[in-house]
Amino acid sequence: MIRQTFGLRLALWYAGIFAGSSLVLVGLTYALLAESLRARDHEIIRSTLREYAARYEAGGLPALARAVELEERAGRHERLFVRVIGRGRDALFLSMPEEWSDFDVGRLGESGDWSRASAAGRDSTLEVAPARLFDGTILQVGKSTESRDALLASFRRIVMIVSAAMMLVALAGGALVMRSTVRPIRTLAGVVRGIIATGRTNARVPEAGTGDALDELSVLFNSMLARITSLIDAMRDSLDNVAHDLRTPMARLRGMAERGLASSDPVVQREALATCVEECDRVLAMLNSLMDIAEADHGTLRLALTDVPLRSVMADAVGLYEDAADQKGVRLSIDEGPDVVAVGDRDRLRQVLANLVDNAIKYTPSGGHVTLAARKEGLQAVVTVADSGIGIAAADQPRIWQRLYRADPSRTERGLGLGLSLVRAYVRAHGGEAEVSSEPGRGSTFTVRLPLTVSGSRSPVSGSS
Amino acid sequence: MDLLTRRVERGGKTIDLRPREFALLEYLLRNAGRVVTKTMILSHVWGYSFDPGTNVVDVLVSRLRDRIDRPFPVRLLHTVRGVGYTLKAPEQ
Numbered sequence: 001m002i003r004q005t006f007g008l009r010l011a012l013w014y015a016g017i018f019a020g021s022s023l024v025l026v027g028l029t030y031a032l033l034a035e036s037l038r039a040r041d042h043e044i045i046r047s048t049l050r051e052y053a054a055r056y057e058a059g060g061l062p063a064l065a066r067a068v069e070l071e072e073r074a075g076r077h078e079r080l081f082v083r084v085i086g087r088g089r090d091a092l093f094l095s096m097p098e099e100w101s102d103f104d105v106g107r108l109g110e111s112g113d114w115s116r117a118s119a120a121g122r123d124s125t126l127e128v129a130p131a132r133l134f135d136g137t138i139l140q141v142g143k144s145t146e147s148r149d150a151l152l153a154s155f156r157r158i159v160m161i162v163s164a165a166m167m168l169v170a171l172a173g174g175a176l177v178m179r180s181t182v183r184p185i186r187t188l189a190g191v192v193r194g195i196i197a198t199g200r201t202n203a204r205v206p207e208a209g210t211g212d213a214l215d216e217l218s219v220l221f222n223s224m225l226a227r228i229t230s231l232i233d234a235m236r237d238s239l240d241n242v243a244h245d246l247r248t249p250m251a252r253l254r255g256m257a258e259r260g261l262a263s264s265d266p267v268v269q270r271e272a273l274a275t276c277v278e279e280c281d282r283v284l285a286m287l288n289s290l291m292d293i294a295e296a297d298h299g300t301l302r303l304a305l306t307d308v309p310l311r312s313v314m315a316d317a318v319g320l321y322e323d324a325a326d327q328k329g330v331r332l333s334i335d336e337g338p339d340v341v342a343v344g345d346r347d348r349l350r351q352v353l354a355n356l357v358d359n360a361i362k363y364t365p366s367g368g369h370v371t372l373a374a375r376k377e378g379l380q381a382v383v384t385v386a387d388s389g390i391g392i393a394a395a396d397q398p399r400i401w402q403r404l405y406r407a408d409p410s411r412t413e414r415g416l417g418l419g420l421s422l423v424r425a426y427v428r429a430h431g432g433e434a435e436v437s438s439e440p441g442r443g444s445t446f447t448v449r450l451p452l453t454v455s456g457s458r459s460p461v462s463g464s465s
Numbered sequence: 466m467d468l469l470t471r472r473v474e475r476g477g478k479t480i481d482l483r484p485r486e487f488a489l490l491e492y493l494l495r496n497a498g499r500v501v502t503k504t505m506i507l508s509h510v511w512g513y514s515f516d517p518g519t520n521v522v523d524v525l526v527s528r529l530r531d532r533i534d535r536p537f538p539v540r541l542l543h544t545v546r547g548v549g550y551t552l553k554a555p556e557q
Contacts (some may be wrong), residue, residue, distance in 0.1 A: 274547030281547075285516050320511050323485070323524045351515050 007182040011174030018170035049141040081142035184214040241404030289418040296425035303345040310374040317353040329366035335373035342381035342450040355419040356385040364389035391440035493552040502549035
């Protein structure tokens, strides 16, 4: 209902404004026309009055009568009312068209400016200007407003017709404006209604490509939908993965607990309890990592920023994993080079490096190598962890940062899938970026970029993003 | 165990240990008879306060076990499943 009244309102507004402004224009024109017609009539009366007065002064009443007669014959303009009143208040001379005889001319003013005589049954009036002559007689010249009124009446008639036509045009224009304005909005509303009803965000608003504000709205709306869709998909994937990764240890936990309950042998019970604790530790570790990632993603992670020499952080990571790498037959080393000092939270950066090394060793077969290096690049400190492992297909590269994503879905190894998400979340919380480049079969290189100074575009401590 | 010369002997036999193995053994000896958890070992030996995915503690413990236990008939370093490790003399 609202959209209908909106369209109607728009059309009425348009028609109203159009009609209102035309009315003002027409009104002004009418007033101007009436005024100029009146001025013209008055000018004729005055100039005639002056002329006849001059005639009277020159040749008396006979000269005036002759002039009037001449004037009537010449027919220069429409006929006038001319009267001369003597000192005895008697009309010495009167000339006027016969059809004006019903005007009540008896009470016309004899001095001053203008006086008017009206007649019963007539709309027009007789406008008369008097003049006192040198010998005390009074000369009156007047003119009926009849022709003027007729002109104005026909003007009004024409204006009425034109106005009616204009109103129709205004309404049609309003309807047109309503259609072109409201249609994209209706389409948008239809799409939104569809999304609300079905919950599917894959619907799109048609883009007209006209580049106007409504088209821009459609384009923005579509890109917002695309963004929402990808976010929802990512969240759904994450949730699926979390559910899947929780179900397996939970099932094992339950199986173990059942076995412990079923047995009366204290050794078996103890075994079962121990397995339960281990399983719980795994689940707890996973949940802690998820919460850390969420905290870093939300920007609520508190970072204790200090100068962090990256070589020592790399050495720590190598120290942590050298035995494990050795056992697996993977060579773990740090490239020679000058030390680079980044600004960051030392503990978090140690965890970032440890996770990267952990990941690299995990996916590097025996006989391979994992090499760490650090360098300065512009205003960034860059750490790389390169391995000679199985590599990551280009299509999978963006997905490895997702929570609980696994390069190989059939893998049964547990505790995977959060390390790289945590790396990216922590590095981004520092105002840096984590990237990967890889060639399947040849190995992968993970790159972490960190700011060299705190004066970046974003303050990692407040972490408001 | 001689902390100054960093020499370790068992049953009159000198055992060569790498620095981290030495640090772990020292920690276990100081807590002899008590159970130390993996988290405790991680923070004491490496100074890491989080759990890395790969079981680096297991690797180090098995290395230490190779040096101090395997050549001898009596086992001293025990795994307490679900909790951690303990170093204790066999009960007579």
